[in-house]
Amino acid sequence: MLKLGIAIDTVASSRFRPEDYVFPATMEEAISILSSEGEKARIIAGGTMLFELAERKMIPEVKKLVDLSRIGLSYVASDPEAIRIGSLTTLSELTNHETIGQTRGIGALTDSLSWIRPIQVKNVATVGGEICSATPLFDLPPALIALNAKLILVGPNGSRTTDLDGFVLDYLLCDLRQGELLKEVVIPRPKKGSGSTFTKLERTANDFALLNCGVALELDKEAKCRSACVCLGGALGAPSRLSKVENKLVKTNLSRQDIEKAAEFASEVQMSQSVQASSAYKKSVAKIICRDTILSAKERALDNN
Amino acid sequence: MSTTQQQEERETLLRHIGKSVTRVDLKAKMTGRAIYGYDFSLPHMLHGKIKRSPYPHARILKIDTEAARTLNGVRAVITAWDVPNSLYGVMLKDTPMLARDRVRYVGEAVAAVAADSLEIAEEAVDLIKVEYAPLPYVTNVEKALEKESVVIHPDLPTYKAGPPFPVRIDPNRPNVGNHYHVEHGNVESGFSEADFVVQNRFETAAMQHMHLEPSCAVARAEPDGRVTIWSATQSPYMIRQQISDIFQISTSRIRVIAPYEGGGFGSRLEVHSEPVAVALAMKSRKPVKVALTREEVFTSTLVRHPFVVYIKDGVKRDGTIIARDMKVILNGGAYSGGFGMSVCRNCIFGAVSTYNIANFRFDSIRVFTNAPPGGAFRGYGSTQVDWAIECQMDCIANELHLDKIQIRRRNLLHAGDRNAIGETMKDVNHHGVVERVLEKLRLDEPRQDYDSGPWRRGKGFALTTKYTTAPTASAATVRVLDDHTVILFVSGTEIGAGSDTIYSQIVAEELNCPVESVIVSGPDTMFTPFDDGANSSRRTYYLGNACRMAAQDARQQILERASRALQVPESNLMVEDWKIVERNGSKSIKVSELFLKDQTRSGAFLPGSGDLIGRGVWHERVGFLDPVTGRCTTDRAVTYYTPVATGVEVEVNEETGFMRVLNIYCAIDVGKAINPLSVEGQIEGGVVQGLGGAICEELILQDGKPINANLADYKVPLSLGTPHVQAIVLESPEANGPYGARGVGEGPITGISPALANAIVDATGARVYDIPLTPEKILAAINLKAKQRK
Numbered sequence A: 001m002l003k004l005g006i007a008i009d010t011v012a013s014s015r016f017r018p019e020d021y022v023f024p025a026t027m028e029e030a031i032s033i034l035s036s037e038g039e040k041a042r043i044i045a046g047g048t049m050l051f052e053l054a055e056r057k058m059i060p061e062v063k064k065l066v067d068l069s070r071i072g073l074s075y076v077a078s079d080p081e082a083i084r085i086g087s088l089t090t091l092s093e094l095t096n097h098e099t100i101g102q103t104r105g106i107g108a109l110t111d112s113l114s115w116i117r118p119i120q121v122k123n124v125a126t127v128g129g130e131i132c133s134a135t136p137l138f139d140l141p142p143a144l145i146a147l148n149a150k151l152i153l154v155g156p157n158g159s160r161t162t163d164l165d166g167f168v169l170d171y172l173l174c175d176l177r178q179g180e181l182l183k184e185v186v187i188p189r190p191k192k193g194s195g196s197t198f199t200k201l202e203r204t205a206n207d208f209a210l211l212n213c214g215v216a217l218e219l220d221k222e223a224k225c226r227s228a229c230v231c232l233g234g235a236l237g238a239p240s241r242l243s244k245v246e247n248k249l250v251k252t253n254l255s256r257q258d259i260e261k262a263a264e265f266a267s268e269v270q271m272s273q274s275v276q277a278s279s280a281y282k283k284s285v286a287k288i289i290c291r292d293t294i295l296s297a298k299e300r301a302l303d304n305n
Numbered sequence B: 001m002s003t004t005q006q007q008e009e010r011e012t013l014l015r016h017i018g019k020s021v022t023r024v025d026l027k028a029k030m031t032g033r034a035i036y037g038y039d040f041s042l043p044h045m046l047h048g049k050i051k052r053s054p055y056p057h058a059r060i061l062k063i064d065t066e067a068a069r070t071l072n073g074v075r076a077v078i079t080a081w082d083v084p085n086s087l088y089g090v091m092l093k094d095t096p097m098l099a100r101d102r103v104r105y106v107g108e109a110v111a112a113v114a115a116d117s118l119e120i121a122e123e124a125v126d127l128i129k130v131e132y133a134p135l136p137y138v139t140n141v142e143k144a145l146e147k148e149s150v151v152i153h154p155d156l157p158t159y160k161a162g163p164p165f166p167v168r169i170d171p172n173r174p175n176v177g178n179h180y181h182v183e184h185g186n187v188e189s190g191f192s193e194a195d196f197v198v199q200n201r202f203e204t205a206a207m208q209h210m211h212l213e214p215s216c217a218v219a220r221a222e223p224d225g226r227v228t229i230w231s232a233t234q235s236p237y238m239i240r241q242q243i244s245d246i247f248q249i250s251t252s253r254i255r256v257i258a259p260y261e262g263g264g265f266g267s268r269l270e271v272h273s274e275p276v277a278v279a280l281a282m283k284s285r286k287p288v289k290v291a292l293t294r295e296e297v298f299t300s301t302l303v304r305h306p307f308v309v310y311i312k313d314g315v316k317r318d319g320t321i322i323a324r325d326m327k328v329i330l331n332g333g334a335y336s337g338g339f340g341m342s343v344c345r346n347c348i349f350g351a352v353s354t355y356n357i358a359n360f361r362f363d364s365i366r367v368f369t370n371a372p373p374g375g376a377f378r379g380y381g382s383t384q385v386d387w388a389i390e391c392q393m394d395c396i397a398n399e400l401h402l403d404k405i406q407i408r409r410r411n412l413l414h415a416g417d418r419n420a421i422g423e424t425m426k427d428v429n430h431h432g433v434v435e436r437v438l439e440k441l442r443l444d445e446p447r448q449d450y451d452s453g454p455w456r457r458g459k460g461f462a463l464t465t466k467y468t469t470a471p472t473a474s475a476a477t478v479r480v481l482d483d484h485t486v487i488l489f490v491s492g493t494e495i496g497a498g499s500d501t502i503y504s505q506i507v508a509e510e511l512n513c514p515v516e517s518v519i520v521s522g523p524d525t526m527f528t529p530f531d532d533g534a535n536s537s538r539r540t541y542y543l544g545n546a547c548r549m550a551a552q553d554a555r556q557q558i559l560e561r562a563s564r565a566l567q568v569p570e571s572n573l574m575v576e577d578w579k580i581v582e583r584n585g586s587k588s589i590k591v592s593e594l595f596l597k598d599q600t601r602s603g604a605f606l607p608g609s610g611d612l613i614g615r616g617v618w619h620e621r622v623g624f625l626d627p628v629t630g631r632c633t634t635d636r637a638v639t640y641y642t643p644v645a646t647g648v649e650v651e652v653n654e655e656t657g658f659m660r661v662l663n664i665y666c667a668i669d670v671g672k673a674i675n676p677l678s679v680e681g682q683i684e685g686g687v688v689q690g691l692g693g694a695i696c697e698e699l700i701l702q703d704g705k706p707i708n709a710n711l712a713d714y715k716v717p718l719s720l721g722t723p724h725v726q727a728i729v730l731e732s733p734e735a736n737g738p739y740g741a742r743g744v745g746e747g748p749i750t751g752i753s754p755a756l757a758n759a760i761v762d763a764t765g766a767r768v769y770d771i772p773l774t775p776e777k778i779l780a781a782i783n784l785k786a787k788q789r790k
Ligand SMILES: Cc1cc2nc3c(=O)[nH]c(=O)nc-3n(C[C@H](O)[C@H](O)[C@H](O)COP(=O)(O)OP(=O)(O)OC[C@H]3O[C@@H](n4cnc5c(N)ncnc54)[C@H](O)[C@@H]3O)c2cc1C
Pocket: A042, A043, A044, A045, A046, A047, A048, A049, A050, A051, A068, A087, A088, A115, A116, A117, A118, A121, A124, A125, A126, A127, A128, A129, A130, A131, A132, A133, A137, A138, A139, A140, A176, A180, A181, A182, A183, A206, A207, A208, A209
């Protein structure tokens, strides 16, 4: 299921040719277009994924593209509780933003940004696109899920807040309702004593993940694990938290054995076969990537005490 | 004087040869102004699009083009019934331009449309309805080899073939299109003398050429019945011949013009979109461009033949290989792939040119399947055979606990030896390349491994030999102009390898003028002379020689004219920077004075001062291999052999199977590096392309369909992850090469896969028998090894 490659006879010759391209001036206008046109209208942010999906007929036919670049959603703001990232912020803007560089405990986010290599893509690809593309291969979502990120979605019935964890339902499917758009990603400020890491297994030096993993840990004063969030991407249709692994970590000293034992459970997760690897192979390396990511997050948490 | 002194003396006399002259196409390419095939367009040009088969094997019941034809903006729709009912193929005529009653692979052309815009053409293609009756299919080459297999070409016995590549029909194996056999010594008695027998099976996957510029052609049907084709092809004359065969038009009435080519690597020796473009142009009476997409390049051009190689060696205790029995099975895909037929023969050269094995048998069998056709690919059969042989050499060394280099040295062919196909070997500098790589690889040093953790270090080595094919020919013409410029007419497409620069250097060397004086014409079969194409690392040698002779011919004519003008014997004259000067004298004349003058200028008329044209031709004749005995009819089957040694250093993760390639050393004896920087570029490029095939490149078929025919899912190495490649250039001259040069294009790709597999064994003890060496396969091998140890 994780195939990006699809059989040739399902690919028609004709390319993606939308009929209309609009720039709403306000959020309200954007929502009203999206609500009234249904599936025929689609948000375009950086367009780096949308064209791929549309050309390969992996999304319903789109007639109108709705460009959100004029409604002021490109920003990074911070307050004592959280870091707020506008959904139209590009990956390059995020990478270079000083708040992102200076906030302690969000190493998983900066890791995931640096694992996305092509600068040409990062200059246009947006945080909203990374999330709403709803592919299990992207790098930001597992990192953000580990950091317990929340989404602010705005639609015809007003705004709602939801956890990023659980927002992506399945391959190319997320819980975006009719007329809704993603406005903002909110990352709660990590507490003292927390550390996070993101790592990725990839076939070439610039590739979608075979598997990726985001981990955030919070240690108590005795350096025991108070809470753990472990998210694995690439296994199935959506990045998923590994609650068994998390439960095994909590309250331990996070010794190498503790971590190894907990990470074993990563290989119990169901995994789909992809073009790049069998599910058996993915299972055998899931525990390794999990273990290594947890080990690194622990080091960072210790440094943050 | 010693020979090295003589050589040094000669070199100091060379003005341009051996210098890293700036590429003549640099400015055009760096500024984006170079016109490639894909850039080319003409006024009122239509856009063509091809309808392709979604089935690996099916009968065509009906093609309904009505809706497409009536779509606004569509100018022509063609099916097999609108084009000549002929099969084409440079070696075996088995390929229809558009499938008539049967499709044999996913992506085969079935119909085509020309329309005012690409968008309309695409829409029209979707409107064409084809009814198929799917047939059983076979993509596994060993299944296709069975007597009971689905038959891909029931009419195979009736197909026509070129004389050097006869079809060998085998009633027990209906899908075998070509079979070569080599028998040397007595293999059975060899095995009975052996102390050990080492036997293995190796495999390679389907790899795509991945030239950056997808295949593309623009065709125009001229009002007088002639046809003009713009195609960034590796072989303009080959394209011309094929169009002539298909459409039954005399070759002189077909003009092929080749713009810059964005890479070819063998695929573009063959026609891809040219015939369809011509047919659409004829039907619509307008110029038509047929430009393939990347997906079409993957599914519908050519791949590197996947090989299955069985190798069985009888070895003496001291490491002497006394008998070798090899069987290689080529997955030929649905068609002959043009040059595919000769890959089946030429892979023999890779197997007989490094080691001297007294008793040797080799069977090479090309089998039709319902996969994308296999064709020429940089390395041309050698790469796949070398993959097996150089892994096997390490397997033998490991099994007998012998030194890996020693066992190779012990079995080397030497100058004067007869090889298994009866060639008398010239001196191939295997020792030299081995030495130079070992200096870098330092196998004698103690292993530097990690104390703990999952990463293990290893080193690997491979020794290979790349032939350059024959018989082939190249011609060159130079035209000296009265403004001290020389135009070089050659049909060698600048494919990216730097050949235009090399020809310019050679012409400038012989005319003793600046390189900037030379203008290289692009190939245009109406004006530029014959050339056998950019293949088999042959152009520096063949076209280089032709250019040299053409320039020498022109220089001679300049001297004759000057001699008449100055009244000085030719032998007393020399040319330098467009001036002819008298040796030990005072007379001189500019070359510009040796031409006709127009009526507004007062120059005197010099008899014999018309166009100044020099000609050169290089041709080499060799014997043919008898397909039954494998004996060459003379003592030479190829132009020359080029030795290559490859060394690698890697780290392998025993928990994940991931590999990091740290260093690659590749030494090749090029005879003479006419442009050292270009030679280095070719080595690095070849090694990295080889690295792709070694570690990640594979076109995967599922249910007969390619499932990764795009660059997201088909992995190629990227500059970011590419290790340091150290190019090591040796120069022991080739007797007949221009200034001693051989070719360099293919050698560097041949050794990298086995060197890496051997390094993985060195690091972990585990061997992978098929490329690409994916983390999954490496991990499986490591786990298997661990089980065996228990
Ligand atoms: C060559 C290449 C390499 C890449 N490598 C990596 C990599 O290594 N790691 C990685 O993680 N990713 C990688 N990517 C993916 C890239 O990061 C995504 O394509 C990008 O994040 C998508 O963002 P976009 O702004 O371009 O989205 P678009 O293509 O504009 O949109 C994608 C989808 O999201 C929807 N959408 C966008 N914004 C919103 C919003 N605010 N509200 C609701 N819906 C919205 C769109 O309607 C569409 O369905 C790569 C992409 C390319 C082309």
